[in-house]
Structures are given as C-alpha cells and as structure tokens.
Amino acid sequence: MNVWGGLSVDPKNGMVYFATGQPKNDFYRPGKEGSQLYGNCIVALNANTGQHAWHYQVIHRDLWDLDLPCAPILADFNYKGKPVPGVVQLTKTGNVFLFNRLTGELLSDVEERSVPPSTLLDEQAYPTQPYVRWPQPFSKQVVTRNDLTDRTPEAHADALARFEKADTGWYVPPTQKGVIYYGIHGGAEWSGGAYDPTTGNLYVNANELAWHITMIDINAKEKSAEAFAQHPGRRVYLEKGCVGCHGSERQGNGGIPALTSLSKKYKKPDVVQIVKNGRGAMPAFSQISEDEVQALAEFLLDMESQTAVKQSNQKPVYRAMNYTKFLDKENYPATKAPWGTLNAINLHTGELVWKKPLGEYPELTAKGIPVTGRENFGGCIVTKGGLVFIAATGDEKFRAFDKDTGELLWETTLPFGGYATPSTYVVHGKQYVVIAATGGGKLGTKTGDAYVAFALE
Ligand code: HEC
Numbered sequence: 001m002n003v004w005g006g007l008s009v010d011p012k013n014g015m016v017y018f019a020t021g022q023p024k025n026d027f028y029r030p031g032k033e034g035s036q037l038y039g040n041c042i043v044a045l046n047a048n049t050g051q052h053a054w055h056y057q058v059i060h061r062d063l064w065d066l067d068l069p070c071a072p073i074l075a076d077f078n079y080k081g082k083p084v085p086g087v088v089q090l091t092k093t094g095n096v097f098l099f100n101r102l103t104g105e106l107l108s109d110v111e112e113r114s115v116p117p118s119t120l121l122d123e124q125a126y127p128t129q130p131y132v133r134w135p136q137p138f139s140k141q142v143v144t145r146n147d148l149t150d151r152t153p154e155a156h157a158d159a160l161a162r163f164e165k166a167d168t169g170w171y172v173p174p175t176q177k178g179v180i181y182y183g184i185h186g187g188a189e190w191s192g193g194a195y196d197p198t199t200g201n202l203y204v205n206a207n208e209l210a211w212h213i214t215m216i217d218i219n220a221k222e223k224s225a226e227a228f229a230q231h232p233g234r235r236v237y238l239e240k241g242c243v244g245c246h247g248s249e250r251q252g253n254g255g256i257p258a259l260t261s262l263s264k265k266y267k268k269p270d271v272v273q274i275v276k277n278g279r280g281a282m283p284a285f286s287q288i289s290e291d292e293v294q295a296l297a298e299f300l301l302d303m304e305s306q307t308a309v310k311q312s313n314q315k316p317v318y319r320a321m322n323y324t325k326f327l328d329k330e331n332y333p334a335t336k337a338p339w340g341t342l343n344a345i346n347l348h349t350g351e352l353v354w355k356k357p358l359g360e361y362p363e364l365t366a367k368g369i370p371v372t373g374r375e376n377f378g379g380c381i382v383t384k385g386g387l388v389f390i391a392a393t394g395d396e397k398f399r400a401f402d403k404d405t406g407e408l409l410w411e412t413t414l415p416f417g418g419y420a421t422p423s424t425y426v427v428h429g430k431q432y433v434v435i436a437a438t439g440g441g442k443l444g445t446k447t448g449d450a451y452v453a454f455a456l457e
Contacts, residue, residue, distance in 0.1 A: 001039050004190050005071035008087070010046060013102060016047040017074070019058075019089055021067030025241065027174045028063070028318040030122035035060035042072055042089045042097065044104060054104025058091055060126035063118070063173045065323075066092045066183050070192030072101075077200050077347035079107050082234045086348065087194075090188035090204060094139030095132045096345060108350075109134040115171040120215060122318045125173045135350030138343040139187045139206040140410050143168050143180045147210075149328055151369070159334035162326070166212065170336050176318075177215035185209070185442070191379025191421050193345075194388070196403060200348040203380050203388050203403070205358055206341050208373070209333035210326040217316040218250040232307060233299025236292045240285060248319060250300070253322065255281070257443045263301045264392075271297040332361070338373035342380065342390060344406060354406035359393025377442055379421030381433070385456065389433050391418025397453070398422075398435060416448040417441070431456040 001020040008017045023029065023039040037346050040059040045052060059066055073088040079098070087101035098107040112128040140147065146161040166178040173179075186207040194206035202206050218238040237243060237250075245256045252258035262271065278284030285293075295307040328334045338357040357373030366371055378392030382403055391398040396417045400410040416439030424433045432453045440447035 002067075004067055004069050005192060008071045008074055008116050010074055010101065011047075013085070014330070015053065015101065016045050017072040017087055017101065018043055019068035019070065020071055022059070022062035022065060026065045026244065027320045028120055028123060028215060029061065030120075033124040033126075034375050035126050036062075040066065040068055042068065042087070042099070044087075044101065056089075056097070056099065056106060058095070058097060058130060059091060060129060061124075063123075063125060064171070064181065064183065068092075069186060069190045070188055072203070072434075073192055073195055074101060075195045075202065075347060076197060083237055086347070088193070088202065090192055091184075092183040092187040092189075093141055094137040094182075094187040094206060096135040096138065096202075096347075096350070097132065098135065098347065098350075108132050108314075113170075116169065118173040120173070120226075120318050121176050123173070125171075129171045130136070131170075135345060135347075136352050138204055138345055138352060138355070139208050139341065140149065140182050142170050143182060143193060143210045143326070143335060148335055149332070149334050151328065151332060151337075153362075155328040155332070155334065158328060158358065162212070162334070174213050174318075174320065176217070177214050178212055180210050180212050182208065182210050184211045184213075184323065185325075185375060185377075189377055189379075191377075191392075194380050194382045195347075196382045196386075199347050199403075201353055201382075201403065202345045203382055205376055205378075205390055205392055206343060207339070207375050207378055208335070208341060209339045209375060210335050212324045212326040214321050214324075215318040216321050217317055219315060219317050225358065226439045227440045231255070231295075231299045232305050233295035236288075236296045237299060238319055239317065240288060240292070240296070242296075244323055245282070253324070255440060255442045259300050263303075266301065268294070268297045268301060268303075271300055290361055332364075332372075339369075340373035340376045340393060342401060342406065343389065346402070356401065356406040356408070358390065358399075359395050359397065362395070375443060378419045381422050381424060383424060383431075383433075383456075385431075387456075389422045389424075389435075391420070391437070393417070394445055396403050396437075396445060397455075398437075412454075414452055415450050417443060417445040418452070419443065 003018045004031045027457045043055045089097040094261045110130045113131040118125040166180045250259040333339045341357045342358040346352040357371045359374040360371045376392035379391035389399040414437040416437045418435040418437040420436040422435040434453040437450045
C-alpha cells in the first residue's frame, strides 16, 4: 500500500500519522475473505520508537480505487463542547472522520452498514462498510436518477440510458454491467484541507463527478480468441492492466498519453524500458516476463508478433475497461452541477457552514447557466486576514474567497493551471501568496513552469 498524502507529525506529543491507499489490484481482488488491513487506514505511530499506537480502517477491502488521498490533519476542536486534541481524515467519498489523536478514539458517529456482494468469480467483497452519520459529508456519495445532468434534454436522455443499464448504489462492487459511482478523483484529493483553529472551520475542495467502471473477463472465450487473433501483445495489454489507463483502443485519457503512433518515436528496446521502469505517473512493471514485454512492445509498435505468449489459465480474470468518467457527449459531467466545490466544515458542530462551486466553464456561464464548478486538483490555504486562497481548477484561475461567507472576492488567470497548494509568507512586513503553476497533470491543460506570487494589500 502506498501513502499518497505524506506524513503529519505532532512533535509535542511525539506522534506521527499517515493514511494508506487501497491494496492492489484496482477493482478486482479474488482470493481470501477479509478486510485487507492496513489498506485505507489512518495509522498513528510513536514517532520516537516507530511503535504502532492505533489505527482505523475507513474502507474495508476497497474494490473502488478510493485510496485515502491525503495526510491526516492535526486539528484541535471541541467535541460535545469539550476541547480535544484531534486529527481529521478526509476521504474521496466526502466523509470526515474525527479522532482523538492521542487515544485513537473515533469521534465521528459511524455505523457499519451491509453492502452488496461481489458478482465476479472468486471475489469476496467485505460484507459491511463504515457509514458516517456525523459529521455531514462534504460531497455527493451515491449517484441517483435525480442526480443526472439536466444541462440539455439530449444530455439528460443519454445519461439516463447509461444509468439504467449500469449498477449504482452505496459501495456496489464493480460489475460486468458497469457501476457508476462518485469518488475516484474525490471528494477530497491529495491536498486535503486547511484548518482555521480560531473558528474551527476546515476548508476542503472537492470533486463531485462520477465514474463509470465496467469489468471485462479477459479470459472469456470470445474475448481472448479475439485478442489472440489480433495480437498476442494485445492480450498482455489487457491482462497487465495497461487498458485501465491507456484505454481499450490505446486512445489515452486526460493526462494519459495515447499509444497509437509510438513507432514514430520509439524502437522496441525503448518501449521495453518504459514498461519495466515506469515513467512519471506510470508505474513500473518489473514483474512482467521477457516474452510478455516483447510481445507488448511489438503490439504497441504495430509490428507482427515474433513472440509466442502462453495463454495462462482459463479462469475468469477481470479487468476494468478504461478508467472512465461518467461524461455526456460534450465531455461535461453527466451528473448535475456543481462538479467541483469549495466547502467549509465546522469541526465543533460537524456541519457544512458553506459550499460554493469552484471553477467554471466560461462557455456555459455565457449561456446563463449558474457557475458549475469543475474538476480540481490542488489545495487551499486560509489566512489570518480571513481569506481562503485556491487555484486547482482547469480554468487556470487563482481565487480568494471570504472565509466566513464563501463569497468569491478576487480571481485572476494564471499562466498555467495551478494544481498545487498555495503558500503564504512575509517579507519586510508585507504578506504574499505564491503558487506553483505548471498545468498538465490529470486535467491535461497546457503545460509550463511558473511560480506566481501576489502581494496582499
Ligand atoms: C496508472 C496508469 C498507467 C498504467 C496502468 C500504464 N500506464 Fe503507460 N503511461 C501512463 C502515464 C501517465 C504515462 C506518461 C508518463 C510520462 O511521460 O510522464 C504513460 C506513458 C507510457 C508510454 C510512453 C508514451 C509516450 O508517448 O512516450 C508507454 C509506451 C506506455 N505508457 C505503455 C504502457 C504499457 C505497455 C502499460 C501496461 C504494461 C502501461 N503503460 C500501463 C500511465 C499508465
């Protein structure tokens, strides 16, 4: 398991906290029953000895790619009117888990609720998942018919048709029919939130768009025959999960490149190297056999295969066909706006103080559609002067909101998308905010390399 969000250290109490991602592979995990501890856990260790202090599992046997995205946030707040040394874990499904960070006592009101079983062979979904009754969630959790887009009648009809064919519901394990659910890109993301101890408000940016994950059995008779007839390397491509990121037709997806005309720039050893060593956000496939990687390279370079790859066993092996967002035909989310939000959650009361759309599509605003918010990656900060600063959106804007009301007070366009958390500092008595603006990433906007600083008057 990886730790996406890094560590949080409490030097005064000699503690260290982190939150884990989900166990591999994504979406299908045959084999033994059980919760797969320590996947999707917040863990507390004694910083001096490394000894385990406490842990809590937020999702049991995660089959949905709902890794805990961000570091735990150390925050002191009042619980039932009394101050506690707290720690907060945010999730991609919009939950707020509150703990006493010294004892590990769970302060959120959580109930273990039954969830549906897996329909895939040899897979045992865990029978229950934690349902948070308090605090209030900060993003949508289940896609319902009422949630489908009403942007245009055509977009609605198309979303409804796909919704009716798919499975939906709270923690429905991925199926061959396809499941539509919120959370792969958050809810909360790796940047977590910003806490204001003077008010007890926690500021969290969230994504509120759904995903459509469909499982295929790559050993199904007709499918594998087809894969083999096409190319032995295509089978490896499906089996090793390249398909999940690069797409069933190698078409790419968002920030993930298409693999359709690689022969223009690569020779076989180059592709073998990329696959074995990984690159950037692409993981290394060090366990792949020599035959498999050769066949794969031949397939990707559109060469005839010179390699025979043994067809493994005939049992079903499921893979997700594409990590696909649930979008309409014009590439807007096929659920109702807001699609990206900035939220203020009061930790003393567990209530949402305000929720505002974050980011816009200028062409929709121009048509008179209220600001929709949009997918965002990057965090916020809150200043003593009462401002919340955040970029994060694919419209390449940098914004300041009033921390008490959520009113948008200022915005400017960055040279490139600012998919990072801003920082603030003082020089000769003057306060500045600065943000790294590089574009690219999951939102795939134009790339560059800039730090942009602004003076606060
Ligand atoms: C988790 C998502 C993910 C998976 C799984 C994945 N890739 Fe990638 N791949 C990427 C990303 C992201 C890049 C771009 C990396 C960069 O250059 O920063 C990439 C780049 C590549 C490139 C270089 C493309 C170019 O134009 O330079 C090749 C070749 C490639 N992947 C092949 C594969 C193969 C083969 C597999 C399966 C064995 C695979 N990838 C699995 C995400 C993925």
